[in-house]
Structure formats: structure tokens, C-alpha cells
Amino acid sequence: MRLAFILGEIGSGLRRNLSMVVSVILVTFVSLTFVGAAGLLQLQINQMKGYWYDKVQVAIFLCGESSSAATCAQGSVTDEQREGIRGVLDSPSVQQYVDTVEYESQEQALAHFRDQFANSPIVDSVTADQLPESFRVSLKDPEKYEVINEAFSSLPGVEVVIDQRELLEKVFSVINFASGIALVIAGVMLVCAILLIATTIRLSAFSRRRETGIMRLVGASKAVIQLPFVLEGVIAAVVGAALASATLWSISHFAVGGWLAKQYPETAFISSMQVLWIAPGLILLAVLLAGLSSMLTLRRYLKV
Amino acid sequence: MIRFDQVTKIYDQNSRPALDSVSIEVDRGEFVFLVGASGSGKSTFLRLVLKEDRASRGSVYVAGQNVANIPSWRVPRLRRGIGVVFQDFRLLPNKTVFANVAFAMQVIGRSRAVIKETVPEVLKTVGLEGKNQRMPHELSGGEQQRVAIARAIVNKPGILLADEPTGNLDPTTSAGIMNVLDRINQNGTTVVMATHDDDIVNSMRKRVVELRNGLVVRDEAHGIYIGESKVAE
Numbered sequence: 001m002r003l004a005f006i007l008g009e010i011g012s013g014l015r016r017n018l019s020m021v022v023s024v025i026l027v028t029f030v031s032l033t034f035v036g037a038a039g040l041l042q043l044q045i046n047q048m049k050g051y052w053y054d055k056v057q058v059a060i061f062l063c064g065e066s067s068s069a070a071t072c073a074q075g076s077v078t079d080e081q082r083e084g085i086r087g088v089l090d091s092p093s094v095q096q097y098v099d100t101v102e103y104e105s106q107e108q109a110l111a112h113f114r115d116q117f118a119n120s121p122i123v124d125s126v127t128a129d130q131l132p133e134s135f136r137v138s139l140k141d142p143e144k145y146e147v148i149n150e151a152f153s154s155l156p157g158v159e160v161v162i163d164q165r166e167l168l169e170k171v172f173s174v175i176n177f178a179s180g181i182a183l184v185i186a187g188v189m190l191v192c193a194i195l196l197i198a199t200t201i202r203l204s205a206f207s208r209r210r211e212t213g214i215m216r217l218v219g220a221s222k223a224v225i226q227l228p229f230v231l232e233g234v235i236a237a238v239v240g241a242a243l244a245s246a247t248l249w250s251i252s253h254f255a256v257g258g259w260l261a262k263q264y265p266e267t268a269f270i271s272s273m274q275v276l277w278i279a280p281g282l283i284l285l286a287v288l289l290a291g292l293s294s295m296l297t298l299r300r301y302l303k304v
Numbered sequence: 305m306i307r308f309d310q311v312t313k314i315y316d317q318n319s320r321p322a323l324d325s326v327s328i329e330v331d332r333g334e335f336v337f338l339v340g341a342s343g344s345g346k347s348t349f350l351r352l353v354l355k356e357d358r359a360s361r362g363s364v365y366v367a368g369q370n371v372a373n374i375p376s377w378r379v380p381r382l383r384r385g386i387g388v389v390f391q392d393f394r395l396l397p398n399k400t401v402f403a404n405v406a407f408a409m410q411v412i413g414r415s416r417a418v419i420k421e422t423v424p425e426v427l428k429t430v431g432l433e434g435k436n437q438r439m440p441h442e443l444s445g446g447e448q449q450r451v452a453i454a455r456a457i458v459n460k461p462g463i464l465l466a467d468e469p470t471g472n473l474d475p476t477t478s479a480g481i482m483n484v485l486d487r488i489n490q491n492g493t494t495v496v497m498a499t500h501d502d503d504i505v506n507s508m509r510k511r512v513v514e515l516r517n518g519l520v521v522r523d524e525a526h527g528i529y530i531g532e533s534k535v536a537e
Contacts, residue, residue: 002413210396211407217354218459219384220411222377 002224009228010235013204020200021236027196028240028289029247031189032282034182036248039278041179044270045172051268056164058148060085060135064106067132067159074156077133081157088151089135097147099138106133132159190289193240197233197290198297204229205301226298233290241286245279305463305494306330306353311362313348313518322348324518325362330496332462335489337505338498339529340515346498349515350465353496354386355379367462384412387456387464387493391471393448395440395455401427402436405454412459422458430454430484446477453484457493464488466497470504478504502529 014021062082063072074081088094089101104112109131117123137148145163153161205212215225253272261269306329313323323345330336338346351357352364355371364371367385374382395404402423409419427436430450440448449469456464466485470478482504489495499505505512505528512527513520 002410005410210394214394214396214407214455215411216380217383217388218408218411218455219380219382219386221380224411224413 006224006228006231010231013208013228013232014235016207017200017204017232020196020203021232024193024196024200024233024236024290025240025243027189027193028237028286029243031186031193032241032244032286033247034186034189035285036244036275036278036282037251038179038182038186039281040248040252040270040275041175041182043274043278045175045179047268047270048168048172052168053142053165056142056168058137058139058145059162059164060137060148060152061132061159061162062134063157063159064132065129069159071154071156071158077157081155085135085152085155085157088155089137094148094151097139097141097144099140101138102136104134104136106131109133193237194289194293197237197293200236201229201233201294201297202301204232205298229298230291230294233294234287237286237290238283241279241283244282245275248278249275305332305334305367306496307365308349308352309363309365311352311359311364313345313352313357314360321360321518323352323359323515326515326518326520327362328513328520328523330494332494333489333492335486335495335508335510336497337508337510337512337527338496338515339500339505339512341500343517344515345518346515347467348518350388350467350496350498353463353465354388355382380412384459385461385463387453387459387461389449389452389456389464389466389469391468393440393445393452393472395448395451397440399440400436401432401438401440401443401451404440404451405458408455408458414459423454426454426458427451429457429487431480444477445473446480449473449477449481450484453481453488457488461493463494463496466495466499468499468501469497470499470501475503479507482508500529505529 062077062085063069063075065076067075086103089098106128110126110128113126113131114123139145139148142165145165149161149163152158212225249272252270252275256269257272261267308326308328311323311326312321314321326345326349338349340346348357352359352371353366355364355374358372366382369382371382396407399407405423405426406419409422414422424433424436427433430453432447432450432454435443435447440451443451449472453464453469464485469485470481473481478501485495485497486508509526509528512522512524512529514522514527
């Protein structure tokens with residue numbers, strides 16, 4: 001009976017305040033979409049790290065004809081220099097950090113280049129001797145890049161040592177920046193949502209003050225008086241969270257899975273299944289948000 | 305049933321107290337008129353009984369319990385033992401007579417079956433038989449007040465507080481309301497009625513407590529509205 005009564009009260013409250021309820025739904029929808037987007041971007045970074053960190057190498061580029069570095073004073077790398085470099089790579093002091101070493105000749109470099117830029121007109125104008133030969137070093141621990149850099153960058157015949165991870169870090173920092181912006185927007189929108197929920201509940205409490213006054217007088221418990229208001233806010237916020245989850249799922253499924261993944265097949269993208277991890281979090285956040293702001297409001301405007 | 309022990313209530317430090325060291329005892333089953341001009345402290349008295357306000361000094365006992373010691377979550381239980389009626393009825397305009405009375409039972413979790421059985425009985429007690437499905441605006445003032453009384457007593461409280469219940473009603477209708485209150489009192493409910501309707505007080509010949517500026521100036525067992533003290537002035 002009491003449950004039926006509370007449900008009835010919630011229903012009439014939602015109907016009476018329909019426009020406010022819709023605005024609460026929309027604001028929580030937008031704010032939680034941004035929260036979820038930030039979360040998805042972080043997942044995307046993790047995904048890429050897992051995928052790429054196994055593949056990235058430190059590249060030791062050797063001097064070519066046109067190299068201008070100080071260590072390339074003698075022009076193109078000589079066989080003797082190349083052997084010297086290989087010797088250092090095989091020495092125990094370096095070997096302990098190294099997983100595998102591959103040598104890439106100018107011809108191989110050209111083949112790779114042609115693969116990578118297969119659709120680009122630049123391919124035709126590049127010749128093998130324009131590309132440097134290199135040693136591709138995979139490290140046991142990618143963080144130990146500095147060791148390789150110190151050991152090789154001053155050796156004669158080495159033009160430059162490049163950590164491919166740095167390139168990735170640049171990509172990640174762009175994504176991080178985007179997710180930071182999403183979080184800031186989400187934060188502002190969440191504040192809006194909290195205030196709007198508080199206002200809605202205040203309005204609802206005001207429009208039903210006659211009922212609540214009588215409820216107090218005849219000794220209704222605090223829960224019976226306040227619960228309908230709290231649940232009104234929670235229901236609206238949860239609907240918003242559900243919409244946000246649906247939107248994120250559509251974006252990851254259609255935009256990322258359906259379009260981006262086809263454009264960049266060699267990149268690992270998050271799947272729409274991962275939204276299912278985020279959705280419960282968003283709904284929980286919505287419940288907390290609405291519950292908290294309504295409790296604070298009711299403490300002031302609906303004393304028992 | 306209700307005991308005030310040296311109760312002082314101060315709303316505003318700069319003005320005189322609303323109640324000033326008031327000590328009154330109302331026994332179980334008594335009918336008490338609380339009389340006095342506006343601002344004499346009648347409403348404050350009722351509010352303190354309901355724990356709507358807290359006494360600045362002294363203690364208020366309701367059914368043997370010091371209300372100051374009742375934790376806030378137990379206040380609803382205190383109020384279930386007290387029915388309240390107001391001058392302005394305070395009915396829910398969009399609910400029928402039946403639903404208005406049933407509301408008081410719904411919100412404290414009574415079952416549908418009990419409500420269906422109890423509400424018509426109570427409506428009969430207050431003389432509203434057959435008007436279950438009327439809306440409040442279809443009723444006369446007297447009838448509306450009867451609905452309010454029905455709502456106040458439907459949960460069988462031990463105490464009924466009435467704050468100027470006849471203030472908006474003509475003398476004949478008022479007499480009818482007094483009949484209902486008297487009958488409720490005869491069934492064992494303690495009734496405290498704040499009023500300044502002299503005809504009613506004089507005709508009922510019940511206990512009269514007169515308040516003036518927050519002080520009890522008269523307490524007579526079978527009093528009339530204007531006490532000797534005031535006649536002598």
C-alpha cells in the first residue's frame with residue numbers, strides 16, 4: 001500500500017513538473033555524455049598503448065650521403081662504422097636491455113616506404129639512396145630508451161637515434177587534451193545538472209506543500225514524505241544517463257567501429273562493447289548526483 | 305495527557321515571550337478551551353504540543369513523554385497520536401471526501417482493506433454519511449470542517465487539537481461542529497480547543513484556560529468565556 005502510494009505520488013509529481021523534468025533529463029544527458037566521452041578517450045589511449053608499445057622500436061639511423069650531423073663528417077656510413085655499431089649492439093652492456101635487433105637496408109626502407117604510402121604520389125619520386133639505412137632495436141623495457149640514445153648517438157656513422165614511442169606520446173597527449181576538455185565541459189554541465197535538479201525538487205515540493213503539510217500533521221514518516229521527491233530527481237537523472245549511454249554506444253558503434261576503423265585498419269580502436277563498462281558507471285553517477293542534490297534541497301525546504 | 309512545566313517560548317529576543325513560564329496539566333479525556341486574544345500564546349501552545357517548535361525553557365510532556373527527548377525520527381509517531389483541526393480546514397481540493405480522509409491513513413501505511421472499512425465509519429461519526437464521493441468545493445463550510453475532523457481522528461489519536469475550528473462558521477454550524485467534538489471527547493479523546501468564540505465556551509461549560517500575553521491568567525473547571533478577573537476590571 002505504501003509502495004503504491006509512493007509510486008502514485010512520483011507519477012503525479014513527474015506529470016505536474018513535466019517541463020522541468022525534461023530539462024533535468026536533457027542536462028544530465030549532455031553532461032554524462034561528456035563524462036562518458038572522456039572515459040572512452042582514456043580507454044582508447046590504453047588500447048593504443050597496449051597495441052603499439054609492443055611494436056615500437058628505437059631506430060638508429062645511419063649516415064647517408066646528404067646527412068649533416070657531426071657524426072656524419074665522413075659522408076655515408078662506411079662498412080667499418082657499421083660493423084662497429086653492430087659490435088656495440090652485441091656487447092653485453094647494451095645487450096641486457098635489448099630484445100631484438102633488425103637491420104634495415106636502404107632497399108628494405110624503400111619497400112616499407114612504398115607500402116606505407118601506397119596511395120600517395122610521393123612514392124614515385126623517392127629512391128632508395130634518399131632513405132637512410134637503420135638498425136631497428138626492440139627494447140625489453142621501452143622506458144630504457146635513454147641508454148640506447150647515450151650509447152649510440154655520438155658514435156661515428158650514426159645520424160640520429162629516434163624513439164618511436166615519442167611520436168605515440170604526441171598522439172596520446174592530443175587525445176588526453178581532448179578528454180581533458182570533455183571533462184571540463186562535463187564538470188560545468190554536472191554543476192548545471194545538480195542545480196537544476198535542486199530547483200526542480202524545490203518547485204515540486206512547493207507545488208505539493210499542501211499535501212506534505214498534511215502528511216506531517218498526521219505523522220507520515222520522513223521517508224514517505226521525502227522519498228517521492230528524491231525518486232523523481234533520480235528517475236529523471238537515470239533516464240538522462242541511459243540516453244547518454246545509448247548515444248555513446250551509437251558513436252562507438254557507428255562512427256568509430258563503422259567508419260574510423262575502416263579508414264585506419266592498422267589502428268586498434270575501442271569496441272562498442274566497452275561502452276557497456278562505462279554505462280553502469282554513468283547511471284550510478286546519475287543516481288548519486290540526483291540523490292545528493294535532492295537530499296540537500298529537501299533538508300532545507302521540506303523539514304519534517 | 306499534556307503537561308506544561310514552567311514552559312517559556314521566546315521567538316524573538318527583543319520582544320516579550322509568546323509563553324511565559326506556563327504550567328498547565330490536561331488529563332486524559334478532558335475537554336479544555338484555550339481562550340485569549342490573538343497573540344496571547346494559544347497557537348504557540350498547540351505548536352509546542354506537536355513539537356513544531358521547541359520550548360525555550362521548561363518541559364512539555366505529551367502522553368508522559370518529554371517531547372524534547374523525542375529524536376526527530378520519532379516525531380512522526382508522536383504526531384500520529386495527535387489529531388489537528390484548523391480554522392481553514394486544509395483539505396486537498398482535488399480529492400474526494402473519502403480520499404481526503406483516506407490520505408491520512410495511506411501516508412502512514414495502512415492497508416487498503418483497513419482504509420475501506422474505517423473511513424466510512426469515521427465519516428458517519430462526523431455526520432457526513434453518503435457524501436463520500438463529494439469534492440470539497442461542493443460542501444458547505446461546516447461540512448468541510450467535518451471532513452477535516454474526520455481526517456484528524458481517523459487514525460484514532462489520543463489527543464485532538466483544534467485551532468479556532470469554528471472561526472469561519474456561522475453560530476448554528478458552529479454548534480454542530482461542537483456537537484461532533486463533544487462526541488469525540490465522550491469516546492475518550494482528549495480535546496484542546498483554542499477559540500475566542502464566547503457563545504460556544506459559555507454554552508459548553510467545560511474547563512477554560514485563559515492566556516494573556518503569554519501568561520495563564522485563569523484556569524476554571526466549568527468556566528465561561530469572560531472570567532471574573534476581566535469582569536472586575
